[in-house]
Amino acid sequence: MKGTCLCGAVSITAPDTTRMNACHCGMCRRWGGGPLLTVHCESGVHIEGTDRIIVYRSSEWAERAFCATCGSHLYYRLIPTGEYALCAGLFQDGTPFRLEEQIFIDRKPEGYTFANQTENLTEAEVFARYAPG
DSSP states (O other): OEEEOSSSSOEEEOOOOOEEEEEOOHHHHHHHSSOEEEEEESSOOEEEOGGGEEEEEOSSSEEEEEETTTOOEEEEEETTTOOEEEEGGGOOSOOOOEEEEEESGGGOOTTOOOSSOOEEEOHHHHHHHHSOO
């Protein structure tokens, strides 16, 4: 898959996937104004234009990145494993993403709901599965 930020200063190449996830945690909603829709790539991510990226360490185990020129959100990355959750909107070439998982489902506001059936993880289940230690 190939994707770019809004201005094209940053481009990302990642392994093909159709699995899309939604995060409803407060940080993701504050960062983007709604749920963060991502595609997960454990490895094989290549980023060009790294000099245009600003990285913000949002917790002890993760960082978020955005384009310094246009502000496009690029990724959420787990520091211990190097796993990337790339923003799904970067890939607009007809990639057939399918929403398969929602995390922090117990933090989702009442104002929206996705129609399709997904795996749903609560905050406690997310920390049990992904948090280091």
